[in-house]
Amino acid sequence: MTVLLSCENVSKFFGGVKAVKNISLEVNPGEIVSLIGPNGAGKTTLFNVITGMYEPTDGTVYLGRGDSPLDITGKKSHKVAEKGISRTYQNIRLFNQLPSIENVRVGMHTRTERPFARSMGTFIVFWMNTYGVWLCGGALTAILYVFCIGLAGFLEYAYIRRSRGRPITPKARLIVDLVIFILGAVAFILLLRHFIAGEPPAQHWWPFVLPLIYTFYLCGRSWSAGIHDDDEQTLAHRYLDFVGLDGLEYELADNLPYGLKRRLEIARALGSKPFLLLLDEPAAGMNPVETENLMKLIRKIRDAGLTVFLIEHDMRVVMGISDRVYVLDNGELIAHGTPEEVQGNPRVVEAYLGRET
CATH class of the missing domain: 3.40.50.300 (P-loop containing nucleotide triphosphate hydrolases)
Incomplete structure (x- = not known):
């Protein structure tokens, strides 16, 4: 054998x-x-x-x-x-202030496609987008752009805290995403207009064309990034159901009884496949x-x-x-x-x- x-x-x-x-x-x-x-x-x-x-x-x-x-x-x-190889521990080591499903998603990190590169890429693109918005629409537009992205994150965090771990509603997220999309689209149109007129807003304007197009990704999390997130959500639900925690996906880990915490820890370990x-x-x-x-x-x-x-x-x-x-x-x-x-x-x-x- x-x-x-x-x-x-x-x-x-x-x-x-x-x-x-x-x-x-x-x-x-x-x-x-x-x-x-x-x-x-x-x-x-x-x-x-x-x-x-x-x-x-x-x-x-x-x-x-x-x-x-x-x-x-x-x-x-x-x-x-x-x-x-995955494991659990003698003493339960969960993220108690996260819902069950997010604990499982933590365990899935090693199976995420190039997680570090994807995170760094999103970070770099965000700042290039911001600079591109500033070049095209001015400092005030850039500040508003960053503010809206920050507001999106804050609203999601606030909703999760208020709703015991449930994700932000699609309608609330869509409103914020729409504002970010409009700002990014306006910046791109302004940049394109300058380019057609032969008057680029800066000598090195070209590195910001693709990042501005990539605004569709940043501001449309529900569509682009959400595809990957939805896959993770589906798998996390599957692991929770496998260990008998279906219906408790959005319950904070700290609120679970001891025996269910053990099961959640096993589900998280299974998350790394x-x-x-x-x-x-x-x-x-x-x-x-x-x-x-x-x-x-x-x-x-x-x-x-x-x-x-x-x-x-x-x-x-x-x-x-x-x-x-x-x-x-x-x-x-x-x-x-x-x-x-x-x-x-x-x-x-x-x-x-x-x-x-």
């Missing part, structure tokens, strides 16, 4: 503390694999090494094996996420009903084609959903196998219950 994730002799030391010592393990596609052990055994440290939050002291982490395994040892966490999902104690703090529902969700994730690697202390969860189990104690791998094999392993019993004297 092809190996999806492999750790070979991985160690992580913090000064004289050997948190993880010479760990080798494998996770195969389509599995649910659990990593268990007493508190302080090194489980989360190993997850942090795999996901790039810690650089290992020794050893190698591979994605795949075969003829061309990808060495992700020591890569930054955002690079690891881009390669298809991973093929390997790492869950760090997802059942921690849940009541029995929430735990049972979580087990169903994890199986559902696996059935959807993802591989799941989780840390968990709740043995009912571990024994109920795991295909294989690895056991750590004091940073060392002491056992691995099926849940039944691990459950009866004397070293595992000793790690949890101690040795008879």
